[in-house]
Amino acid sequence: MPVEQWDLYEAALDGPAHGNPFREVHLTARFRHEAGAGQSAAAVETTGCYDGEGRYLLRFMPHLPGTWRWETRSNDPGLDARRGSFTCEPASGDNHGPVRVRDTHHFAYADGTPYWQLGTTCYAWTHQGDALAAQTLATLAGAPFNKLRMCVFPKHYAYNRNDPERYPFAGSRQAGFDLDRFDPAFFRDLERRVAALRDLGIEADLILFHPYDRGHWGFDAMGAEADEHYLRYVVARLAPYRNVWWSLANEYDLLAAKSRADWERLGRLLRDLDPYGHLRSIHNCHAFYDHNRPWITHASVQSGRAVAGWGGAAVLREAYGKPVVFDEVRYEGDIDQPWGRITARELVHRFWQGTVAGTYVGHGETYRHPEDLLWWSKGGVLRGESPPRLAFLREVLEALPAGLEQIGHDDRTPDTAYAPGGHYLVYLGDRAPDSWPFRLPVNPGRHEVAEGARFRVEVLDTWHMRITEIPGPFTATLRTGRLAVDRAGRAVPLPAEPWQALRITPLPG
Structure with a gap:
């Protein structure tokens, strides 16, 4: 066949x-x-x-x-x-191949189609049984996310204390695990879920090691030889799925049994084992990993502060010279831990901040539930207010021709990003002005604005998901200070409310 x-x-x-x-x-x-x-x-x-x-x-x-x-x-x-x-x-339909790095800081599918990462996290959804997994997939089918962070090993942590039905290795917690023998039934279940994500157009960001064990099963401290045996088996089984990404670890710096030398050895082995060159990274808790390492394809970062205000995201992007994905910027929710109780408005704001900086941001949701069915851990259903606003952001991004580049992160234009062909995206954040003076940065040799160029301007209400087109084109004229302004001195009227953005599109002629 x-x-x-x-x-x-x-x-x-x-x-x-x-x-x-x-x-x-x-x-x-x-x-x-x-x-x-x-x-x-x-x-x-x-x-x-x-x-x-x-x-x-x-x-x-x-x-x-x-x-x-x-x-x-x-x-x-x-x-x-x-x-x-x-x-x-030949590929057909929505099959665009695996995701690759493109243009240094961005992603595209193998056929060249741009990939705008809009990820979410369900660490242990594949360990919860068929009924809840089916509900998770049904939720994802109607959600805006195109990447899902998920653990291969089960998780023993707050709001997730239940033991799974199967484990990667033969044995049980009571009798012990045989680290020389795998349980193929476990991997068949995992593969079914990875294939289901693929059919939904969702990348499976597989977390290979994590610290949420602490001796409960012992998978966090198996030893170097068992780690490599496991890694070889996982790659042999799962690398042929086009939607796989590799996350070597979640919060690598909390795994006390592994040194930086261990992570380097495992990272190089992961790269060498995978004949398809899937995307590879490693995720931090406190200490950022050195994402300049050659086996790492993109930076996977935990940091809320970097996208809570201007400048931080762009600094990391420049430091690494690779795509930066803020896979964890704290979660929309109401649990006691501070990392799991930011508002939906704040999470959406952080997505827009990271986007205009030319980076990518991930979602998570941690609302309390009487049966501990938190999306961030077990999946199920989404209860928060951010997903429809993130769907709106994804629609805005996918209308652009390619990746966004922030035009400097100085005091003049930290809120403005450029896409090839003369497209601009401006995000005003929590400011609430009643107008925006039309101004486009000019960076000779990179982001130039021709005298007399005409633009359509739309105001995007990122919270209420409204698009308002401003009447009449804006016509650019150059002035000193490396800025282009409207020839008639017009400003863009705004509703004097926070969370507004501007989409500026070139017009022909």
């Missing part, structure tokens, strides 16, 4: 079930593309994995249409030199 470009191809092979196949049987495959006219030859080396009961999986994500042929290598004679082939058809 043909497989679509960037979809999952899988071949199941019969092999030995005795002993410990997870440790004792090694299986790899070389996938070769038969180059057609105008195409270059391509080959990809992949690693197979044991799926239990004598069943071995070869998985592959083809990136080129056409015929692919594969051949195995194994230390088991029955699995060695096995061959097969399949046809890959």
Whole structure:
């Protein structure tokens, strides 16, 4: 059966079930593309994995249409030199391929379609059983989010004290876990949820290690050899899904059993194991990781202050020279912890602040529930006021041609961002002026405004989700101070309310 470009191809092979196949049987495959006219030859080396009961999986994500042929290598004679082939058809519909870094600070799908990250967090939703997982997916189907941060290991933390039905390793908390043997049923469940997110157009940001265990299961302190064994298995099974991102750890600096050298070793191994080059990062609690490290593709940052006011987000963006995703800026909610009780207005404000800075921001929700069904941990349903406002922001962003670039973060124009083709987005935050003097920064060689250029101006009420077009075009004229103003000296009238933004669009002629 043909497989679509960037979809999952899988071949199941019969092999030995005795002993410990997870440790004792090694299986790899070389996938070769038969180059057609105008195409270059391509080959990809992949690693197979044991799926239990004598069943071995070869998985592959083809990136080129056409015929692919594969051949195995194994230390088991029955699995060695096995061959097969399949046809890959061009991608269709909403299949744009995996997300990549584009233009230094931004993202795009493999086919070039811009990707505007608008993420949320449901750490332990895959550990709650089928009914709640189905409810979470139904909620996501109607929500604006296109990335979901989620843990592979279960979580033992406030508002999430229940043990899951299955674990990544064979065994139980009472009897102990065999770190040499995985539970394939656990990973089949995880893969079903990753595939369901893919079908919704949502990236699965998989958190590989986390500190929310503290000896309850012991997965936070397995030792270097077990960590690497786990990492190899997870990548072999899940890397062929196009919507996977890797988060090496959540709050890495709270994992006392691992040193910075451990994280560097695991980060390099993760990069080397993944034949598809999925996005990779690591998330902090107190101490920012050095996101300049070459194995890291983008910065995953916890910081509310950086996007609560002007300047902080842009500084990190410049320091790292990579896309910056503020995956945690505190959560909309009403729990006792200060990180889980900001208002919806404040969370939406932080999204807009980060957006105009040319960075990306993540959502979370922590409203109390009698059964501890908090979205941030277990999923279920969204109860907050921010999601529809974030849907409004996503619509604004997806109408732009490409990534936003903040035009300086000095005192003159910290609130203004530029997108290629002469598009501008201005965010006024908690200020409530009754007008905005039309002014566009001019940065020779980067953001230039032609004399006589005409613009449409719309006022965006980011809280009430209203768009008001201002009558008549604004015509730019250059003046000293590297600013372009309206030729007639016009200002943009505003409603004297906070949370207003301006969308400035070039007009032809």
